[in-house]
Amino acid sequence: MPRNRRPQDREEKRAEIVDAATALFVDAGFDGTPLSRIAQSAGVTPNTIYWYFSDKDELLVAALxxxxxxxxxxxxxxxxxxxxxxxxxxxxxxxxxxxxxxxxxxxxxxxxxxxxxxxxxxxxxxxxxxxxxxxxxxxxxxxxxxxxxxxxxxxxxxxxxxxxxxxxxxxxxxxx
CATH class of the missing domain: 1.10.357 (Tetracycline Repressor; domain 2)
Structure with missing residues (x-):
């Protein structure tokens, strides 16, 4: 479940999502990492990821x-x-x-x-x-x-x- 937090700058939240995705992609691989797991790790809902990235490929590019x-x-x-x-x-x-x-x-x-x-x-x-x-x-x-x-x-x-x-x-x- 997403954690309740103070309002956060868009770039700061984006960076948290990228950091979570990077760690999971490195550990479990791209195919072994569903967006729901990235969202959970970043403390957001899966839909929130789509506010920042159009798809998982775009998130991978940000991590890379x-x-x-x-x-x-x-x-x-x-x-x-x-x-x-x-x-x-x-x-x-x-x-x-x-x-x-x-x-x-x-x-x-x-x-x-x-x-x-x-x-x-x-x-x-x-x-x-x-x-x-x-x-x-x-x-x-x-x-x-x-x-x-x-x-x-x-x-x-x-x-x-x-x-x-x-x-x-x-x-x-x-x-x-």
Whole structure:
């Protein structure tokens, strides 16, 4: 049952719903999380969610956007300087969200908002990888192809879990 609370700012309530959805999506997966459970966790009625989001896909995009913004902030503050350490951090970070990675890839074909988010995420990831490759001196004419190789390798490591040693070997090979 929704809890009685003081009147709340719309953005504050939206953030509470996104936080509840994020935690549940990470723990139980997108398909294993009904809107009623998100509503219960956020302390609202299921209909209240529709005041903020048109559907569950839009709520997932909001959760993914928040996760990405938080991760980018943490990435920017990393003390590690080698591209290998930075890429290993990214893979480790994304592994926490493996259920959402799988969901995005599955739903991008059937959901316009998720497909748009996915395309934007890849554009941002490609730009970050290209920047790292430039930092280590990869020739400009090779940046586009090497960027794709790195992104494909990361997606492969997320889809097919590797041991820490295997991940380290893959990441080192990407920057040889």
């Amino acid at each position: 956007t928040e996760i990405t913004a938080t991760a980018l902030t943490r990435f920017a503050g990393l003390e590690v300087t080698s591209p290998q350490e930075r890429l290993t951090w990214v893979v480790t970070e994304l592994e926490r969200y493996h259920r959402l990675v799988d969901t995005v890839h599955a739903r991008a074909a059937v959901s316009i908002p998720i497909d748009e988010w996915h395309n934007g995420f890849h554009a941002m990831a490609d730009a970050l990888v290209a920047e790292e490759l430039r930092r280590v001196g990869v020739a400009e004419e090779r940046i586009a192809a090497r960027t794709k190789v790195v992104v494909f390798a990361v997606e492969g490591m997320l889809t097919h879990p590797q041991s820490a040693a295997e991940k380290a070997a893959i990441v080192d090979a990407l920057f040889d």
